[in-house]
Amino acid sequence: MVALLTLAVIGLGVWLIAVQIGLGRVQRRLGAALRELEGLKRAGQTPRTEPEEAEGIASTAAAEAEVAPRKTARELLDPAITPPEPARDGEPRRKLPWEEGYIPETETGGAIPDGPREPGAGEKVVAWLQANWFYAVSALSLALAGLFLVQYGIEQGYLTPTMRVAAALALGAALIGGGEWIRRRQTDATAYLPDTFSAAGIVSLYGGVLAARALYGLIGPGVAMSGLVAVSVGAMVLGWLNGPVLAAFGLIGAGAAPFLVGGDADSATLFYVYYGCLGIVGLAIDAWRQWRWVSVLALGVAGAGGLACFAASAEMPGFAVLLTVLVLAAMAFPRREIGPTHEGGAPLRWLFDRSAGKGGFDVLIAWGAMLAACVVLLALPRAGAAELLLIEGLFTVLILAVALWAWQARALSELALFPALGFLAVIPLESFLGGVLMRDTMRPDATGVPMPALPLEASIVLVMAAHGTVAAAWRSLVATRGGALGREALFWGLFAALFAPLVPLGLELFWLSPRVPGTFGWAGHVLALASLMVAIAVRFARADGGPGRRTAWAVLSASGLIALALFVILTKSALTVALAVLLVVAAALDRRFRLREMQLFIALGVIVLGWRVVIDPGLVWSVQASWGAFFLGFGAALAGMAAAWRLLPEENRLLGRAFLESGLLMIGGIFVTATLWRFIDERVGGDGLASHWTMGLSAMVWLFCAAAQVYRMRLGGRLKWLRITLASLYVLVAGLFLLVGLTISNPFVSEGGYSLPDTTIHGPLVLDSLAVAYLGPALVLLLLARVGAGRWRYAAWVPAGALAAFWVFLEIRRFWQPGTVWVGVGWLDGELYTYTVVLIALGAALLWQAIATGSTPLRRAALVVIGVAVVKVFLIDARGLTGLFRVFSFLALGLSLAALAWLNRWAAQEAAERRSGEEGPEQSGEGDEPPG
Known part of the structure; x- marks a missing residue:
């Protein structure tokens, strides 16, 4: 009962929607007619005039008509021919028809009034229910009476399964026949009864055929399929003849039929076929009648029915195939074409260019069906390989359908993105969800030794991706026949260059790792795909009359695949060498064929080399590897980037050059850092990972990375904020290492011991581990200030100066106290006096540099340093020094301050005279002497 009442309510709602649409169409036509009649009526009411006045007006108009040439309609509407009338004083100018805000007027001067106001949607529904509710209730009661009669026979045992099926079929035929009989004698009072009876009959016929096969086994699959097709054809014919209400009732009733008849079924395959036929029938009905909403209803009912069957049976393959069939039907049936030829705008194109338009209904329904199907296919559970x-095969079918079958439908080109993204997304989802292909790829051989294994499924997925790329390349070539290289050809060329190469990358990252070097089988797969991309690049070059953008994209893909194959089979040092060689090859290709897109490969290559130097295998491998492997890896990387920078053309290559220069800066700095690390580690020995010099070297590595990002900021663009974020993150990591080096690993504040890091200072004075720990990061910060600009420059100067000053302090302390620099051992008079002298000398040097460069910030810095020296002498030296050291300290301070005061005054006068001379006599006063 609940199911039947639900069906009745849904059907009644669809019926009301159809009636509302029809009434709205009639109301609009009636309103337009009324407005036209009102305008004609007002135009005919000319003002009355006296006979003599009317005769004079007529003669004047005739004379003017003989003199002035008659203007055509185009001339009257052309602003270049008929200029607008000037506005009268105090009144706005009357706007012409081609101007915005124009209001038509009648000959009497008044605006044409609007027709009667159209009633709203709610008013239409209420008005229809008030007049026709008893017809719908009557038809529903008759349908329920027939169903209850059959149900009563079943409950009492009067009807056998054969009789039940026959009763359902007879009831359906009777309802359809009654509806057609009423239609032939239709009056205004029975306008809606034929559609209701015929729709109920179609529901009964669907239910009877399905019950005979799925519930009682009275007929075989072939007969059942024939019956369903026959009923579907009958519903299509009735919908064609009688209107959308009948088609909607048939679709909804047929969709609910499997759940109304009840019972159990061994397999959901027949139901998937059933809902596929139902969706195709609904689309076919609407293909000729163009009711539009019937197509949406057909796809919705078929998809929802298939989803319900899948939820009940958990049979995924049939449901996935059903979704694919519905997408293909949505692409072809709305336009009544075997091969789609959609033209015009598209939703994705409209997001970037509003003038292109969203596309018509046939485009929108294809986009909607494809998007919904791809989302559901991606979310379906996959219990086995x-x-x-x-699922991957169906995504491939959809890609091939858009690229090959719909090759004339330009508005559907971007549809290939949805199945392509779904195809690629399945790979990481299998990894994250622990899918069937996440089994161990290291299978033991007969002796128990693990051997790298390649799953067969990975090979099949790669072959599917290759088919998609080949189809996209063919579509790109077809788009350029007889014309220039347009947007469609570039889109498919880029699709071909990206789709298949991304698949092995995803497989390597999410399926086939970890592995051991030497997996030649998988590398062979990747190299075969690289050969395919080379062939596509050659074909693009022939079609374009030389290497062009599409050729460059294909070459980029081939280069990336070669690099991936090298990742698979080579060791760490050999892989770095191979990547460096690829950078040189990319630069040489750009120089030879002017392929600007090779800059992208160069940028990615520099990023990968930086990743290998810092993260994988990283600085730890650089310290532990042999000197030969160490120099081979770093030397190849630096030499490759230098050679690529030399070969890269200079014009319009800012991206490639900036990445190569920043890469040389970063990897070169890390090379120096790693060399120092290895040199000290070999001579020190032991565990020095938490010492002050290891913290300084670690900070230098991340500061070099930050300097590379700051250097690339000159490129600007959308990635500017990403580079700012990365540079800030690298500086933060370096700051954490420096914080450890300045606290628990600092030999000045930490004595060291069994539970503390090693604070022993190694090396001779000045060229010791203190310089590595504090002077090294200071120099890298100065480099960061040099390559940066604005806030980065000022932000790097302060910590650089602080670290350099701290290093000078520790070196002076080590000179006077060679055993240890720990604060707990006290201070010596000579040490304190040396600090004073150094501060004064530093202030004098800064002041002299400020005078030489005319820099006000340097003058202020010099005054700050001198002020620190003064404070130290009066607060520390006066109490800590004794004897002649105290005398010489104050004597040196007094003489130095006097000399510096004279130097500062002289510098100020020189600056004033220089500014006066630059202003000239017009500003400083002609004939006046400069101030003495």
Whole structure:
């Protein structure tokens, strides 16, 4: 009962929607007619005039008509021919028809009034229910009476399964026949009864055929399929003849029929076929009648029915195939074409260019069906390898359908993005969800030794991706026949260059790792795909009459695949060498064929080399590897980037050059850092990972990375904020290492011991581990200030100066106290006096540099340093020094301050005279002497 009442309510709602649409169409036509009649009526009411006045007006108009040439309609509407009338004083100018805000007027001067106001949607529904509710209730009661009669026979045992099926079929035929009989004698009072009876009959016929096969086994699959097709054809014919209400009732009733009849079924395959036929029938009905909403209803009912069957049976393959069939039907049926030829705008294109338009209904329904199907296919559970391959295969079918079958439909080109993204997304989802292909790829051989294994499923997925790329390349070539290289050809060329190469990358990252070097089988797969991309690049070059953008994209893909194959089979040092060689090859290709897109490969290559130097295998490998492997890896990387920078053309290559220069800066600095690390580690020995010099070297590595990002900020663009974020993150990591080096690992504040890091200072004075720990990061910060600009420059100067000053302090302390620099051992008079002298000398040097460069910030810095020296002498030296050291300290301070005061005054006068001379006599006063 609940199911039947639900069906009745849904059907009644669809019926009301259809009636509302029809009434709205009639109301609009009636309103337009009324407005036209009102305008004609007002135009005919000319003002009355006296006979003599009317005769004079007529003669004047005739004379003017003989003199002035008659203007055509185009001339009257052309602003270049008929200029607008000037506005009268105090009144706005009357606007012409081609101007915005124009209001038509009648000959009497008044605006044409609007027609009667159209009633709203709610008013239409209420008005229809008030007049026709008893017809719908009557038809529903008759349908329920027939169903209850059959149900009563079943409950009492009067009807056998054969009789039940026959009763359902007879009831359906009777309802359809009654509806057609009423239609032939239709009056205004029975306008809606034929559609209701015929729709109920179609529901009964669907239910009877389905019950005979799925519930009682009275007929075989072939007969059941024939019956369903026959009923579907009958519903299509009735919908064609009688209107959308009948088609909507048939679709909804047929969708609910499997759940109304009840019972159990061994397999949901027949139901998936059933809902596929139902969706195709609904689309076919609307293909000729163009009711539009019937197509949406058909796809919705078929998809919802298939989803319900899948939820009840958990049979995924049939449901996945059903979704694919519905997408293909949505692409072809709305335009009544075997091969789609959609033209015009598209939703994705409209997001970037509003003038292109969203496309018509046939475009929108294809986009909607494709998007919904791809989302559901991606979300379907995959319990085995066969189901996973089925999903990837269906995504491939959809890509091929858009690229090959719909090759004339330009508005559907971007549809290939949805199945392509779904195809690629399945790979990481299998990894994150622990799919069937995440089994161990290291299988033991007969002796128990692990051997790298390649799953067959990975090979099949790669072959599917290759088919998609080949189809996209063919579509790109077809788009350029007989014309220039347009947007469509570039889109498909880029699709071909990206789709298949991204698949092995995803497989390597998420499926086939970890592995041991030497997996030649998988590397062979990747190299075969690289050969395919080379062939595509050659074909693009021939089609374009030389290497162009599409050729460059294909070459980029081939280079990336070669690099991936090298990742698979080579060791760490050999892989770095191979990547460096690829950078040189990319620069040489750009120089030879002017392929600007090779800059992207160069940028990615520099990023990968930086990743290998810092993260994987990283600085730890650089310290532990042999000197030969160490120099081979770093030397190849630096030499490759230098050679690529030399070969890269200079014009319009800012991206490639900036990445190569920043890469040389970063990797070169890390090379120096790693060399120092290895040199000290070999001579010190032991565990020095938490010492002050290891903290300084670690900070230098991340500061070099930050300097590379700051250097690339000159490129600007959308990635500017990403580079700012990365540079800030690298500086933060370096700051954490420096914080450890200045606190618990600092030999000045930490004595060291069994539970503390090693604070022993190694090396001779000045060239010791203190210089590595504090002077090294200070120099890298100065480099960061040099390559940066604005806030980065000022932000790097302060910590650089602080670290350099701290290093000078520690070196002076080590000179006077060679055993240890720990604060707990006290202070010596000579040490304190040396600090004073150094501060004064530093202030004098800064002041002299400020005078030489005319820099006000340097003058202020010099005054700050001198002020610190004064404070130290009066607060520390006066109490800590004794004897002649105290005398010489104050004597040196007094003489130095006197000399510096004279130097500062002289510098100020020189600056004033220089500014006066630059202003000239017009500003400083002609004939006046400069101030003495």
